[in-house]
Every structure is written in structure tokens, then in C-alpha cells.
Amino acid sequence: MFVDRSGLVDDLHDLYARTKAKIGDEDIRHIEKIDAYSKAIKARSLELLQNGESKNAFKHGVILYMLHSLLEFSELGHNIMHGGYNHLANAGQYHSDKFEWNFLIDPEEWKTMHHQNHHPFTNIVGKDHDIGYSFMRFFASQSWYGHHAIQPAFFALATFSSLPFTIFTATSAARTQGRKVLSKATFTKSIALVKKHALKNYIKEPLAAKPSRLLHTLFGNYLGATLGSDFVAFILALEHHAPNVKLFADTGDHETEEQYFIRQIYGTTNFTPSHRLNAYFKNILDQEVSFANPPDFEVFYGGLTTHLEHHLFPDLPCNRQREIVGEVKAILAKYDLPYNTIAFEDSTKHIIKSMFEWMPPIGDREVADPISLLRKPKELFQRLKNGFQFKTPDIYTYFKAPRFYNVPAKVVSTRIEANGQALSIHLQKPEGWEEVIWEAGAYLSVRFTIDNVDYVRQYSLTSDANYSQTMNITVKRVDHGLISNHINDHVKAGDIVTLIGLPQNDSGFVANDSALAPVYIAGGVGITPIISLIEKHVHENPNKPATLLYFNRNPQSVIFEPELKKLAKRSQLKIYFICDQHTDASVDMIEGRLSSDLLEGLLGDVAAYNYFVCSPPIVIQLAKQYLTQLGVPAEQFHHESFTTPEIKRAVSDGMQYTIMLSKSNRQIVIDSTITLLEATEKAGLSLPSGCKRGLCKACVCTKTSGQTLMNDKISSQENSSITLCNSFAKSDIVLDI
Incomplete structure (x- = not known):
């Protein structure tokens, strides 16, 4: 069953905007409290290990160190380094560039690995280092390498404190930045961190203990740090390696916002903690740590038990993620999407089983x-x-x-249309696409290689998925058009063309259940998405009136005339072929152009219809203008405009703006069509970036002052959090970079 998810992106953006707007002093007070609590836990751990105040001092000291490590990573470091507080004037040490965590991973390397690789490429095999990496194999879908034959033996790495964690992060950062992995530079920061950690934990603190507690402190610090990093690593593993998540092939550069969010939803799971384990830990905290009004134990899993919310909105603080769980569940239910959750115990069994199961290739x-x-x-x-x-x-x-990106599809047949002015191409569904369906009005992104140069274009599917075994597109010749003319001249039956992703629909350009009769307005090749809407209407509502106004330069330019007339004979469809001019009176066509008079003359009560328009932009603008003047409400007007996941460029306002990078003491002058990320690159900075569409939040930063345009909205708010990759200047701007 087709599920219309055209509103998913808007619903998620709305939830994000409402929640982000709430972040303020309350959130700073919350994170200050968590930071103080973490330090109190670590101080008590050291006190117990150094002094041995009771028979349980060693055990409790180790467990407190472990819980401190978990808290440092979750509600603190992992959360703060996503920049959720950066836009607040009182962010202070909780700014992502300033926070220092007590965890054996370099913050900048973590941000590179996590923000620039993992979030943009979540669960894409071979690209996401968190799941497509070569170190451990948890799915049959992952590539097999020699060391996987003995991967259960890697459990021994869990005894090496945090060393495997920091090495993995360092190598991933190198791969993400395109640096040589096996080089001294890759491990420089890791070595410095290990030295600092060893000096503090295994020399200074043990030597500061009572002589009789030297070994207790040394070994307790080792166990606490090791168990803490192991616990964190294990929880992170289950978030994307549990049996209820999906893996994906490379989505390439043409993934839409909707596809991006859906991949995050299918590829991520929350987990429910072990109540028994939590009760045990909480009991030790209550016994040992003196802290006024301690937070709920849920903070120890900050961003981990709400990992799905985190992947949808990476820069929302953990307390805000927990706040919107109910709304996220409701949105996913609305669009028939899963809200993945798994019990900690069940995931534990799955991870251990997978270690053995996927040893062979x-x-x-x-x-x-x-x-x-x-x-x-x-x-x-x-x-x-x-x-x-x-x-x-x-x-x-x-x-x-099955492949859904760069997929080969065979040309079954072709047919010349409109006296050689266009070519219809019938494509065989690729292997694995047998169950793929699309809504009428959908389009395909197709790659063609001409003189060793790749070109990607979008073409409407003229076939309805319910009534055709092939995927049909029609390409019209264009004067001096490189791609369209090449296709018309060279594509033939038996050729292979490359499809970039599944069929997509523009938001709103789908047949709906309106009681109003539809009017279709097509101009030239704009008939290609319209004919599938008409075909759907004829099959499902043959007795419901419908009207087509089809505009062309002359009768010879008309595409699908026989097919349209056949559809009209089987239904209540009324067709008007309208040309700029024609001299043959025997031809069943009207001479004229789009105008208010023509619309009123052909349709009568113009406001009584639901309109679907696809044509050159000027015709769409005129149609909307005339229909609005004639009293047609905006919700009754739908038009086709192909969208790509590329950043929507701002329209030039003819102005030049100065971008000041305050920390770097640099500035650059740009026009309003250049993204702020591109501006920083022009200034010689290499800043983190991921999806390049403002979704993964890798490039989030604070705009100190100035006006920016983002998602068609202008913001003048000072000290606001923005994503550089999809923000444009509308005034001189100061960025906290």
C-alpha cells in the first residue's frame, strides 16, 4: 500500500524548530548539574580506592569510575560536542569547542568521525565507519576480511582500557579526512592522551594514596576506566547493530531529505535498559555519593536510550530528546514508520551471537x-x-x-513521439525492484554518460505503477540541448541506462481524494507527469468528471495524443488541445494562449476545481496568478517542480556581503548565492561538514550577528545556531569561527 509521506519532512522540521526554540537557561542549569554530578562521582571513586573506607570500597570505587565514564560520554561529551548549547550567550565551557571530557578520545577526532562520517552515512555499508567498518563484523551484509575469522578473540581488546576506542576513532577520523591511516600523524593525539591518562591514573593517583592502597588505586582506576569505555562501546554497538535495524547500499548524492530521515529511522534503535542493573547501580550511587537532589538515573544513558531522536535531531540536548519521545512516536506512526526499540538483554545476546555467526566469509x-x-x-x-x-x-x-543507487536498467523498447520531437523509453524494472511502486506524478533521476562526462536529469514516469510492468519516461528534444538530443538520437532497445534512486514525488503533486473534479494543465513536455495522473483517475474514477488543458506551440508538438483520446473515451475526461497557432481547421484544436478569459470560457466556475499544473515555469506562474485572481484557494493549486537534494540556491539580490570569522580573524566578501560553508572554504578554513543539506548538523555554528536566509526564512536573531551548508547571507554577518 502506498503511504503518502510528503508531510514527514515538514512535521519533523516543525518539531525540531519548536523544541530548539525552548533551549535556554534551564538547559544550561541542567548540564551544569550533570557536570557537577559526574565530578562528584569520580571524586568519590578516587576517595574509596585511595582510602579503602569499607569492605566494599574497591568494588564501589570501580563501579563509580565506570558510571562516571558513562556519564562523561553520554549526557555530557557526546551531547555537548554536537553544539546544542553553542548559540546560547552563557554556554561557556559547554560550547562544543570548549568542553573537555574525562574520556580517552580526542574531541576533534571524535567530532570528525561521528559528525562527518557516522551521522551523514548512518548504516550505509562501506561508508559508515560505525557499521560498515572492517574491524568487527556483526552482519552478513558487511564485507569479510581475514581477521574476522578470529573476531571472538577480540573480546580480549576489552581488557585494554580505552585504547581500542581511541585508536578506532583516530583511524576513522583519518579515513574521513582522506589522510593516510597507518601514519604517525594518525596516532599523535591518541598517544598524547594515553600518556596523560596513564600518568594520572597509574602514577599520580596511586602514589597519592595510602601506601597500603597503592595497588588498589592503580588496579581500580584501570578497571573503572576499562569497564566504563567497554560499557559505552557496547551500548553504541547495539544502537545500529541490533536485529531490528536495516542496512543500506550507498545512496549517493541524490538522497532527498525524506529519504535521509527514513534511513535514520530504519537504521537506528533505542533500547530499554535493564531495570535490575540500573537498580544495582543506583543503590551504590545513593550509598556513596553525597549530592543534593541528584538527577534521574536516565541521564547515564543520555542520547543513547533516545538514539533515534538523536539521529533525527543531533544538536538537541538529551533532556530535550527525552521530552519529545511521544511526539516522535506519533509522527512515525502517522507515516507508517517504525519506532525501533529493543531490550538491553535481547540486544546483548544478539551482539555476542553475531560475533561467532559472521566469522566465515x-x-x-x-x-x-x-x-x-x-x-x-x-x-x-x-x-x-x-x-x-x-x-x-x-x-x-x-x-x-537490491540496488537503489546507480542501478542499471535495460531499455525494453523506444517509441518516437510528436513527429520526432520526443522519444518515449520503456525501462525494465531492475532486479529487486519487483515490488517497487510509485505514485502517479513521480519522476526518476537518470544518469547518462556523454563523452566520458556524467549527467543526471529527472524525467517524469508516464506509466502508473499499478498498470504497467515497465518504467516509462519521455524525453523531448530541446534546441541545442546536449542531453535531450543525445537521448533522442542514440538511446535504443537493449541499451542500459543508470537510475539514481527510487521514483520520487514532489511534495503535494500527487492525486488526492478531493471531492472537487480535477483540472490538469500541461504545457509541452509537462504532459509527462500529467498523463500518469490522468491514467490513475480514469482507472479509479471513470465516472468522475476531469478536464485537461494541454498547451503547445503547434499541433505537431503534441505528445500522447492517441493515448489521451483513448483515455477520454473510457471516462468523463474532457480534453482541450490548445496551440499558439494552427491553420488546419480540420484539426480538433483551439487556437489561443493561457489567460483568465480562456480559463473562464472553458471551465465556467473556475473555483470549483482541483488544479494540477506542469509546464515551463512562466506558465505555472501565469496559471497561479490567473486562478488566484479568479478566486481559486491556494490549497486547490498543485504544481510540479523537480527537486533534487542539492542545496536550494538563494536568488541573487545583487548585493555583496562581508562575512567576518571572529575567532580566525578573517573576512571574505560574497554574494547572496554562496552558502556560508562555501564562504568559510573560500577563506581557507576546512570546517566539519557532512550531508551538505543542514540535516546532520555537522556544520552547526553560532551566528553572532547579521541576517541569514535558511529554508526560505530570514533570521535576524543574534547568537543563534545555524547550519553553514544551507545558510545564505542577507546582510554582513559575524560567525563565531
Whole structure:
């Protein structure tokens, strides 16, 4: 069943904006309290280890250190470094650039790995280092490398304190930034951190203890730090490796906002903690830590038990994530999307089982019958050879899921339209797309290679998914058009073209259940999405009136005339073919142009219809202008305008603006069509960035002053949090960079 999710992005943006606007002094007081609580826990841990005040002093000291590490990572570091407080004037030490956590990971390397890689590429096999990495294998879909044959032995790494964690983060940061991984520079920060950690935990603090407690302090610090980092690593593993999450192939550069959010939703799970374990930890905290009005224990899992909310809105503080859980559940239910949650105990069993299950080089295709790979010795040998040589195989060696990006599709047949002015192309559905459906009015993104240069264009699907086995597009010639003319001249049956992602619909340009009769207005090749809407209408409502106004320069430019007339004979569809001029009186066409008089003359009560318009932009503008003047409400007007996930460029206002980068003491002059991220790049800065669409929040920063345009809205608010990649200048601006 088709689910219209055209409102998902708006609903999520609205929830985010409302919640973000609430962040203020209350949130600073909250994070100050958590910071003080974390320090109190660590101080009490050290006190117990150094002094040994009771028979449980060592055990409780170790557990408190572990809980301190968990809190430092969750509600504090992981949260703060996403910049949720950066826009507040009193952010102070809780600004993402200033916070120092007591955790053995360099903050800048963490932000590179986490903000620039993990959030933009969540659960994309081979791209997300958190799930597509080569270190551990938790899914058959992940590529197999030689060391996976002994991966259960890597449990031993859990005894190396936080060292594996910091090494993984350092190598991921290097890969993300395109640096050589096995180099001294990659591990410089890690080595410095390890030295500092070892000096404090294994020399200074033990030597400051009573002589009889030196070993207790040394070993207790080691156990506390180790268990803390292991607990954090394990929880992070289950968030994207649990059995209720999905993996994805590379979505490429053409993922829409809707697709981005849906990937985060399917690829992330929350978890419910173990009540028994929580009660045990809370009891020790209550016994040992003297702290007035301590926070609820849920803060120890900040951003982890609400990891789905975190991936939808990365820079919302954890307390705000918990606040919107009910609203997120409601939005996902509205659009028939899962709200993934798993019990801590169940996920624990799954992770341990997966460590053993995916030791051999079997993939999704062999899961049901692992022995089947032995019957393909050549394939097995190639996998083993690539794996032990650490060569990255084709992603589909192990990943069974159908391709949805850069997908080859065979041209079944072609047909010349409008006396050679256009070409209809019938494409076979790619393998794995058998169940793929699309709503009438949808379009495909198609890649063509001409003279070794790739071009991507969007073309409307002229076939309805419910009534056609092929995916049909029609491409009209354009004077001096490189791509359209190449397609018309060269594409033929048997060729292979490349599809970039699944069919998409522009928001609002879908058939609806309105009681009003539809009027379709098409101009030239704009008939291509309209004909699928008409076909759907004829099949589902043959007795309901409908009208098509089809504008062309001349009768020879009309596309789909026979098909349209057949649809009219089977239904209550009335068609008006309208041309700028024609001389043949025998041709069933009207001579004229779009105007208020023409609309009133053909339709009568103009406000009594639901309008769907696809044509050149000027015709859309005129149609909207005339219909508005004739009393048609805005909600009855729908138009097609192809969208891509590229940043929507601001329209130039002809002005030049100065961008001052206050921390860097640099400035640059740009016009209003340049994003602020591009401006910083022009100034010679290399700032974190991820999705380049303002969704992952990797490039969030504080605008100290000035006017910016973002998502078609102008903001003059000072000290506000903005995403650089989709913000444009509307005045001189000062950025806290």
C-alpha cells in the first residue's frame, strides 16, 4: 500500500524548530548539574580506592569510575560536542569547542568521525565507519576480511582500557579526512592522551594514596576506566547493530531529505535498559555519593536510550530528546514508520551471537544455507583472497539487498513521439525492484554518460505503477540541448541506462481524494507527469468528471495524443488541445494562449476545481496568478517542480556581503548565492561538514550577528545556531569561527 509521506519532512522540521526554540537557561542549569554530578562521582571513586573506607570500597570505587565514564560520554561529551548549547550567550565551557571530557578520545577526532562520517552515512555499508567498518563484523551484509575469522578473540581488546576506542576513532577520523591511516600523524593525539591518562591514573593517583592502597588505586582506576569505555562501546554497538535495524547500499548524492530521515529511522534503535542493573547501580550511587537532589538515573544513558531522536535531531540536548519521545512516536506512526526499540538483554545476546555467526566469509545470499558457498569454490577462494589481502570487494558480494543507487536498467523498447520531437523509453524494472511502486506524478533521476562526462536529469514516469510492468519516461528534444538530443538520437532497445534512486514525488503533486473534479494543465513536455495522473483517475474514477488543458506551440508538438483520446473515451475526461497557432481547421484544436478569459470560457466556475499544473515555469506562474485572481484557494493549486537534494540556491539580490570569522580573524566578501560553508572554504578554513543539506548538523555554528536566509526564512536573531551548508547571507554577518 502506498503511504503518502510528503508531510514527514515538514512535521519533523516543525518539531525540531519548536523544541530548539525552548533551549535556554534551564538547559544550561541542567548540564551544569550533570557536570557537577559526574565530578562528584569520580571524586568519590578516587576517595574509596585511595582510602579503602569499607569492605566494599574497591568494588564501589570501580563501579563509580565506570558510571562516571558513562556519564562523561553520554549526557555530557557526546551531547555537548554536537553544539546544542553553542548559540546560547552563557554556554561557556559547554560550547562544543570548549568542553573537555574525562574520556580517552580526542574531541576533534571524535567530532570528525561521528559528525562527518557516522551521522551523514548512518548504516550505509562501506561508508559508515560505525557499521560498515572492517574491524568487527556483526552482519552478513558487511564485507569479510581475514581477521574476522578470529573476531571472538577480540573480546580480549576489552581488557585494554580505552585504547581500542581511541585508536578506532583516530583511524576513522583519518579515513574521513582522506589522510593516510597507518601514519604517525594518525596516532599523535591518541598517544598524547594515553600518556596523560596513564600518568594520572597509574602514577599520580596511586602514589597519592595510602601506601597500603597503592595497588588498589592503580588496579581500580584501570578497571573503572576499562569497564566504563567497554560499557559505552557496547551500548553504541547495539544502537545500529541490533536485529531490528536495516542496512543500506550507498545512496549517493541524490538522497532527498525524506529519504535521509527514513534511513535514520530504519537504521537506528533505542533500547530499554535493564531495570535490575540500573537498580544495582543506583543503590551504590545513593550509598556513596553525597549530592543534593541528584538527577534521574536516565541521564547515564543520555542520547543513547533516545538514539533515534538523536539521529533525527543531533544538536538537541538529551533532556530535550527525552521530552519529545511521544511526539516522535506519533509522527512515525502517522507515516507508517517504525519506532525501533529493543531490550538491553535481547540486544546483548544478539551482539555476542553475531560475533561467532559472521566469522566465515558468507553473505546474505548464503545465510539460509552456509554450506552452499563450498559448492562455489572459485567464489570462496576469491573472497578469502580479497579478505586476507584486505581488498574491498564489490558491496554486493555480501549484500543481497537490491540496488537503489546507480542501478542499471535495460531499455525494453523506444517509441518516437510528436513527429520526432520526443522519444518515449520503456525501462525494465531492475532486479529487486519487483515490488517497487510509485505514485502517479513521480519522476526518476537518470544518469547518462556523454563523452566520458556524467549527467543526471529527472524525467517524469508516464506509466502508473499499478498498470504497467515497465518504467516509462519521455524525453523531448530541446534546441541545442546536449542531453535531450543525445537521448533522442542514440538511446535504443537493449541499451542500459543508470537510475539514481527510487521514483520520487514532489511534495503535494500527487492525486488526492478531493471531492472537487480535477483540472490538469500541461504545457509541452509537462504532459509527462500529467498523463500518469490522468491514467490513475480514469482507472479509479471513470465516472468522475476531469478536464485537461494541454498547451503547445503547434499541433505537431503534441505528445500522447492517441493515448489521451483513448483515455477520454473510457471516462468523463474532457480534453482541450490548445496551440499558439494552427491553420488546419480540420484539426480538433483551439487556437489561443493561457489567460483568465480562456480559463473562464472553458471551465465556467473556475473555483470549483482541483488544479494540477506542469509546464515551463512562466506558465505555472501565469496559471497561479490567473486562478488566484479568479478566486481559486491556494490549497486547490498543485504544481510540479523537480527537486533534487542539492542545496536550494538563494536568488541573487545583487548585493555583496562581508562575512567576518571572529575567532580566525578573517573576512571574505560574497554574494547572496554562496552558502556560508562555501564562504568559510573560500577563506581557507576546512570546517566539519557532512550531508551538505543542514540535516546532520555537522556544520552547526553560532551566528553572532547579521541576517541569514535558511529554508526560505530570514533570521535576524543574534547568537543563534545555524547550519553553514544551507545558510545564505542577507546582510554582513559575524560567525563565531
